[in-house]
Amino acid sequence: MKTAKRSASKDSRPAKGGAGVAADLPTATALKLWVVLARSHDALVEVLKADIERHDLTLAEFAVMEALYHKGPQLLGEIQKRILVSSGGMTFLVDRLAKRGLAERRACPADRRARYAALTKKGEKLMRSIFPEHAAVIQGAMTGLKQSEQRELTALLKTLGKEAARLAAATPACKAALAEQE
Amino acid sequence: MKTAKRSASKDSRPAKGGAGVAADLPTATALKLWVVLARSHDALVEVLKADIERHDLTLAEFAVMEALYHKGPQLLGEIQKRILVSSGGMTFLVDRLAKRGLAERRACPADRRARYAALTKKGEKLMRSIFPEHAAVIQGAMTGLKQSEQRELTALLKTLGKEAARLAAATPACKAALAEQE
DNA sequence: TATGATCCTCTCACTACTGAGATACTAATC
DNA sequence: GATTAGTATCTCAGTAGTGAGAGGATCATA
Numbered sequence: 001m002k003t004a005k006r007s008a009s010k011d012s013r014p015a016k017g018g019a020g021v022a023a024d025l026p027t028a029t030a031l032k033l034w035v036v037l038a039r040s041h042d043a044l045v046e047v048l049k050a051d052i053e054r055h056d057l058t059l060a061e062f063a064v065m066e067a068l069y070h071k072g073p074q075l076l077g078e079i080q081k082r083i084l085v086s087s088g089g090m091t092f093l094v095d096r097l098a099k100r101g102l103a104e105r106r107a108c109p110a111d112r113r114a115r116y117a118a119l120t121k122k123g124e125k126l127m128r129s130i131f132p133e134h135a136a137v138i139q140g141a142m143t144g145l146k147q148s149e150q151r152e153l154t155a156l157l158k159t160l161g162k163e164a165a166r167l168a169a170a171t172p173a174c175k176a177a178l179a180e181q182e
Numbered sequence: 183m184k185t186a187k188r189s190a191s192k193d194s195r196p197a198k199g200g201a202g203v204a205a206d207l208p209t210a211t212a213l214k215l216w217v218v219l220a221r222s223h224d225a226l227v228e229v230l231k232a233d234i235e236r237h238d239l240t241l242a243e244f245a246v247m248e249a250l251y252h253k254g255p256q257l258l259g260e261i262q263k264r265i266l267v268s269s270g271g272m273t274f275l276v277d278r279l280a281k282r283g284l285a286e287r288r289a290c291p292a293d294r295r296a297r298y299a300a301l302t303k304k305g306e307k308l309m310r311s312i313f314p315e316h317a318a319v320i321q322g323a324m325t326g327l328k329q330s331e332q333r334e335l336t337a338l339l340k341t342l343g344k345e346a347a348r349l350a351a352a353t354p355a356c357k358a359a360l361a362e363q364e
Numbered sequence: 365t366a367t368g369a370t371c372c373t374c375t376c377a378c379t380a381c382t383g384a385g386a387t388a389c390t391a392a393t394c
Numbered sequence: 395g396a397t398t399a400g401t402a403t404c405t406c407a408g409t410a411g412t413g414a415g416a417g418g419a420t421c422a423t424a
Contacts, residue, residue, distance in 0.1 A: 029329055030321040033336045034226065040343025041223040042266060044216065046350035058410070077372060084224060086412050091374055093410095113372040113419045139212040144345030145338065147211055153338045154215045156331055161222025163326030168228035240380070259402060268382050273404055275380095295389040295402045 044141055051137045055130055060085060062134075064093050065102065065119065069127040073106060073118035102126060226323055233319045237312055242267060244316075246275050247284065247301065251309040255288060255300035284308060 045059070052062045063083040067074060080090040094117050097103035102123035108114040119127065142150060227241070234244045245265040249256060262272040276299050279285035284305035290296040301309065324332060 026329060027317050027321050029332050029336075030324040031317060033324060033332050033339075034230075034320050036336050036339045036343060037219075037223060037226070040339045040346060041219060043343050043346035043350050044219070047346055048216075050350070060410080075372080087373070088375080088413065089411050096410095108372095111372080111420070115373065135209050135213060138216050139209050141346045141349055142212040142215060142342065144341045147208060149338060149341075150211050150215050153335070153342065154211075154218050156327065156335045156338070157215075157218045157222045159326045159331075160324065160335070161218060161225050164222060164225035164229055164323045167323055168225050168232070242380080257402080269403070270383070270405080271381055278380095290402095293390070293402080295387095297403065 047141050048134070048137065051134055052130075055126070058093075060089070060093055061097060062130075064097060064117070065123060065127055066131070068103060068117060068119045069124065069131065073116045075108065075114050076117055077114070079117060097123070229323050230316070230319065233316055234312075237308070240275075242271070242275055243279060246279060246299070247305060247309055248313070250285060250299060250301045251306065251313065255298045257290065257296050258299055259296070261299060279305070 049059055052059060057065070060083065064079055067079050067082055076090050076094065080087060085093065094103060094105060097117075098105065101120055103117055104120050106116040106118055108116055145153065231241055234241060239247070242265065246261055249261050249264055258272050258276065262269060267275065276285060276287060279299075280287065283302055285299055286302050288298040288300055290298055327335065
């Protein structure tokens, strides 16, 4: 995966006279948080990806299968929102899983535009054997923190994420609109 | 971006008899933490990406420029490790920045295999105008948390990330080796 | 029952990456 | 000086994913 973003100078001292980065405190704190968040996220992704690739699955493919495994058949659009891929990507993912006999499409009787995705027997069997392992890997990757710390971390991240999601939903349209006008 | 990974059932109740996911506590806690971490990370990426794309830069390109901006000229390999891209990606990124006149390669007198990347005047000027804005966006995205909470979060994430990174470094080689043997 | 808005999926051209191997160099050992 | 291993970048074919737009179906309203 390796999404490439982290950075933002650990030591906030500009290198060779690197301009007015002026480490006023609130900004520095936020920047540092972002770096640390990105790094730990990527480290985790690395671990989980390695686990999942042993079964010849992408993280995205696994995410689809997991959604189906835990929630049962779902509309493509629902899964899409849940795992955050583009519409094209969603089609692509289900295609690939279908080709391997792990999932299948089903018609939606109530709305003929829509399609369900569902695990096949084979897909469900695979998940049944993979998932517990995978959960164990996640748990293993978190052993740096005590249970209580994990819960605390979860709470903080949830708050952070909520605000960021609000921003993410709000800005792009605005920015795009403004860019258009000039 | 949209890396697609989150999921792992919010309610740990298996859907239509979804097998023995048995929500024993430690696992459930870890799973939930992973979901929340992934989601908030992606929300932040969304926001930052939108900000950076206004200047026709990829997150990866920006990461390179930021590294150069704050640390001065660096070997390609150093930047690569810092922003976590593949060697091919690194070459590609510097090529693109060079083509736009934002960065340039320089020979390394001490080791003729190696190359430095450095910002051009133009690149440095761009960063000087972009970076403070960008920092403000980051700060803005974090306003859901108080300063003290941000610091707490940073500390927890750092611990988590350290352990995960250790695992990430350890497992892939092992796994690959084992897979080969069978 | 038209009409227009909206919704869901799929198509397709495109892109930012990866990863294996090639190339060029350095370093260590005989 | 050779030889061998190691390291840094580059090349290139391949890939997972994006995003704009098309097609088809549904919904709301007049």
